Amino acid sequence: MLITISTPTLSIADKQLITTAVKQSGADISVVCVSDGVYAPTIESAFIEKLTNSGKEESPFSLAFVDSDASSRGAKLPDYASPITPRELAALSAKHIHWITLS
Numbered sequence: 592m593l594i595t596i597s598t599p600t601l602s603i604a605d606k607q608l609i610t611t612a613v614k615q616s617g618a619d620i621s622v623v624c625v626s627d628g629v630y631a632p633t634i635e636s637a638f639i640e641k642l643t644n645s646g647k648e649e650s651p652f653s654l655a656f657v658d659s660d661a662s663s664r665g666a667k668l669p670d671y672a673s674p675i676t677p678r679e680l681a682a683l684s685a686k687h688i689h690w691i692t693l694s
Contacts, residue, residue, distance in 0.1 A: 593687035594622045597694040599630035605693045606638055612691075613642055613652045621683055623675065624656040628693075629666040632656070636669070643671055655683075 592612055601609075613620055624631050632639050632654065642652050656666075658674035668674075675683070684690065 592620050592689040592691065593683055594620065594691045594693065596622065596624045596628035596631050597626040597692065599627050599634050601631060601635050601638065601693065606635075608691065608693075609642065620652050621687065622652065622654050623680055623683065624654070624668075624672070625660055625680070626657075627664070629656050629661040629664055629668065632668050632672055633666070639669070655679075 594609060594612065596605075609620075609622065639654065643654065653673070654669075654671060655673045655675045656668055657677060657680055659677065660666075661668060661674070
């Protein structure tokens with residue numbers, strides 16, 4: 592499942608959706624921060640860190656951000672977030688059958 596975040600803050604419903612997807616899914620969850628969403632890992636750091644350190648041996652949750660969006664906004668992202676190019680985002684979109692956009 593591909594979840595894109597394009598807003599700097601997450602609502603309670605957004606957090607519940609992401610948490611449920613991570614807990615219920617047997618597949619990999621790719622979360623990509625785009626546009627103003629590149630601020631979300633900093634603003635929502637406690638929530639994001641809880642997901643990445645969920646106590647599982649290998650979490651199905653991976654966090655990425657579009658590098659050009661982050662650099663144009665001067666956003667500083669955590670070390671566990673991976674930079675990707677717009678082309679790599681397109682490849683992720685093609686790979687995942689299910690997409691959710693949080694905006």
